[in-house]
Amino acid sequence: MNELNGKTPFFRLLLPVIGAIISSPFLSDIGLLAVILILSGALLFFLSFIRYKQNHYSQRWLFGAGTYLFLFGLTLLQCGEMRAFNSFTFPEHPNTYLAVILDIPEEKERSVQCPVLTAPPLKKKVMLYLEKSNRTTKLLPGDEIIFIAQPEPFRNFGNPGEWDYAGYMRNKGFAARDYITDSEWRVTGRRSNTPYLLAQKCRIYILNYYRSLGLEGDTYAFIAAITLGYKAYLSDDIRKAFQASGTAHLLAVSGLHTGIIYLILSLILSPLGTRGRGFLIRQLTIILMLWGYAFLAGLSASVVRAVIMLSLYCLGQLRREKTFTLNTLAATAFLILIFQPNSFYDISFQMSFTAVFSILWFHPRITSLAKPTNRGTRYLWNLMTLSLSAQLGLFPLLLYYFGTFPTWFFITNILVVPLMGIIIYSLIPLLLTGWLPEALSSFPEW
Template identity: 50%
Template sequence: MQSLKYGGYHNDMNALRGKIPFFYLLLPVVAGILTASQVHAFSCFFWIGLAGIGAMLLAIVFSSFNPYPFRWLFGAGTMLFLFFIATVSCRLWEEHTEFSFPPEQTTYMGYVSDIPQEKPKSMACNIAVSVPVRKNVVLYLQKNAEARSLSPGEEIVFSCTMQPFRNLGNPDDFDYVRYMQINGFSGSSYIPETHWKKTGRQKQGIAVLAQHIRLDILGFYRSLELSPDAYAFISALTLGYKALLTDDLQEAFRVSGTAHVLAVSGLHVGIIYIIFNLFFSFLGTSGRKYRMRQWAVIAMLWLYVFVTGLPMPVVRAGVMLTIYCVGKICRRKGFNYNTLAATAFLMLIVHPSGLFDVGFQMSFASVFAILFFQPKLNALFPVENRFKRSVRNLATISLAAQLGIFPLVLYYFGTFPTYFFLANLVIVPLTTLITYAVFPLIPLFFCLQWHIPFFDRLFTVCTRIVQALIDGTLQSVYWVESLPLSQLSGVHISFVQVFCLYVFILMITSFFIRPRARSAFIALSAALIFLLSRYMM
């Protein structure tokens, strides 16, 4: 009986391994990025790559005689080679972002890669430099009419002495230098109005087109004559454009535990997917037209990803939904954990520094937690009524996501929103309704040119509905912020404590689902180590 028990256990584990192959491919990529960030001797990585290729070749040669005993050799070679690829990708990214500009004043040429942001005394512009080096920099142009008129894609020539990014000096402060490097920027400079000019040339491409679409949508929102806070909120909610958000508004969302709605994420991309999937539903559900429908949805999804500025959570959601759509084209249903691992694998190969990005970590932690915890939480509260089931699902998604990210929130920010659960039950449905309500306004806006009274009234009604929903959302957020003990602050934890918290959460959940002494022992051990480390701090 005991052997049957362990045999069944191993069969289950083998079945699980077969469903998550990308998880095992992801491990050497993560290990390679972590190693390359600490060890800069590239020659040793080169030999590891050669060893991986050699092992795969040997496995192929030996498999012609007896394939079974040498399967592990091909797997080991693949792991070593992926480790090498990750180190190469990490090194190339470091070279792209390192500060390697001439120490003297130099003339550069580049184009505006994002929407310029107006500061008190300057216009902040992200510039993709092409001559004499290929780097991304931030320029602060002296404010004048010419600087205000800059738009994405315009090429400029400028002369300056480039400066590296600097932190404020306090070791506990935000690491601004690392943040800019993760986002691909190498330096910055202030440019007087006499030291730059437009060349008259315009950069073409999907990224520039997406930023112009973003500008047009911002102009459309401005035409709705919303209040300043409402305009800033809807710009952040649907486009990821946060330049208009006031400090008070951002703090209110942070304290209430709903700051995630201000950053375009998987929730928003999921809504966009539903809208475009319905829009192209006339193409049918089978055959060639169905495949066209899925490719059209993928194209529109990635246009939206570019419009939002390619933040990590949106890219993650875009990749996951692309894999999902390709699976539907192939008539296959992907295993959720494998889809998540495949998404992380592809993103880290292209953008290795994303591993150290807070948004990347929280995005994947929250999705993993939803996949892992939500089915178990739903099983604890079975509901037959459709409306009650929707409320239950919303509550369990919110709780599962918070279980996944709250150790990271304590680690990076030292704060925890006390009323996050209740706030999300209200704010998430409201923001979903706002996103759905905004889309009918766009075709109605174009119908206004026909001067038909019906469309005029309908547009006015829809605008007032959007304004009312936004006002209700903002008032709810400010009310939660005003509650006593709305946020626990000053609760900083170490990396070891983050690990202990995650182990405790996973093991205690496993214990309640399937009571085992081993799960309880590991959970209690993790809790003890956490408490001892807190006492020793």
């Protein structure tokens, strides 16, 4: 803990943020308390600057206390707004609503799942399940629809030890759900164009491009998942196979995928040099292109987390900080939680940051236990210890959320992770040139 406090200033800033998120469900009047804490923090800030100018160094604690109170209050205020946004306040009778489609409609067995945001005065996220029809296949993110519904809150079945589905949907920002028939909705013809909605439309364009290349079935689903993070087309067999082998993280665009993209960009831009103005242009270009990739991948939470981490790493490189540090990880978590406190309860957020923290904390210590001299042996040892370090942190989370632990993670990660790198390296030129179907035709069907 002393190492964390001394070398990671953002870890200290993260403490009041996490404290506010954990305590917010137990507080009733969050708004008033948050305002009081913010004003108290600002007052301590002011006093600390006055005392500093008067050389009262013994009262430097005023600045730290003011920072903690201000961040605690600010996060509480965010939590209060999220609580109000996610609360169920719909009338208990059918009503007419105007809404905008927020994401790519996903076809289910008996309906089409369509997340929408209703228009003011009742601005809420609702998960609509539309009756299947020819019209539902034409819906796009950003389309405005008008519908008649009587939304209902998310509920659990009440079975002992069951998954908290209602809490999961609240953390995702949804307040209600409903099923509506084909006659109960229509498109107004108007469209919204926020950055997130534009990102979803770009994602659809790329998915359609994959289709135009002749990709079908599991091949199409797998490539859509590992390049765009879109997993709607993955079959249950593929999902279960990756989960059982401990490689399910490969199906979500996250740190591994964006790290490979970073290496490709860094290699391409290496002629710009490692110092001076050329190096500055190189790092800023990498940051812009990483965010461009995040945009094409639909600005999903996992890819945004990874791109924030790598962006901070690129900025650290400009300061000649050569390694990804715990402070960079803490800064990423701070930036996400201060704006999206509900992310703290998201399983993917917890697993992502736990895995990276565990790697940064355990990997140097485990690697130092042996020093292989052979290059191949050293690579395998490094890959094995990297996998072990990640699993040490993920072990309690996997048992808590899923009740299982992948016992084959050593072998699968040693084999599959390098293979995934080769696949992504190969996919980029093949997709850009349109030669992917010809390349796949030489391999047997999955």
